[in-house]
Amino acid sequence: MGEEKKIGEIAHYFSKIGVATIKLTDGDLKVGDTIHIKGHTSDFTQNVESIQIEYKDIQEAKKGSDIGIKVIKHTREHDVIYKVIE
Numbered sequence: 001m002g003e004e005k006k007i008g009e010i011a012h013y014f015s016k017i018g019v020a021t022i023k024l025t026d027g028d029l030k031v032g033d034t035i036h037i038k039g040h041t042s043d044f045t046q047n048v049e050s051i052q053i054e055y056k057d058i059q060e061a062k063k064g065s066d067i068g069i070k071v072i073k074h075t076r077e078h079d080v081i082y083k084v085i086e
Contacts, residue, residue, distance in 0.1 A: 002084050002085045002086040003084075003085045004036055004082035004083065004084055004085070005026075005027055005082060005083050005085060006026050006027070006080060006081070006082050007024055007025075007026050007027030007028070007029055007035075007063075007081050007082065007083045008022050008023050008024040008025045008026060008027070008029075008080075008081045009022070009023055009025065009078055009079060009080050009081060010022060010037070010039070010075050010076065010077055010078060010079040010081065011023045011066065011077065012077060013071075013074065013075045013076060013077065015074065018070055018071055018072075019068050019069065019070055019071065020037075020068070020069060020071045020075050021066060021067070021068050022066070022067050022068070022069060022081055023066055024061055024062070024063050024064060024065045024066075024067065025063070025064075026063065027063055027083060028060065028061065028062050028063055029048060029051065029060070029061050029067070029081075029083065030048070030051070030059060030060035030061070031048055031049065031050060031051055031059050031060070032047070032048065033047075033048045033083055033084075034046070034047055034048070034083070034084040034086075035047075035048055035081055035082065035083055035084065036081075036082040036083075036084055037071065037073075037075055037079050037080070037081055037082075038079060038080050038082065039075065039076050039078065039079030039080065040076065040079075041074075041076065042073065042074065042075050042076060042079045044072065044073050045084065046071065046072045046073075048069055049070060050069065050070060051067050051068070051069055052067065052068045052069070053065060053066070053067055053068075
């Protein structure tokens with residue numbers, strides 16, 4: 001695994017649909033990136049397959065954005081999102 005850079009944190013998790021809203025506080029994110037989500041009970045890596053802002057699919061989100069992504073495991077508010085840099 002490559003280097004990791006903090007890009008944001010989980011703002012909310014919708015368990016029924018497996019979607020997390022993320023506040024990008026420290027970096028950008030695009031479809032195809034690999035992220036590592038880490039918190040008290042969360043610790044997993046996944047590929048970003050889609051990003052949405054206000055229910056519209058986008059390819060890339062800039063620092064400062066609030067986005068939604070599908071996650072493969074349960075997350076919690078304040079879990080930290082790292083982008084894995086190959």
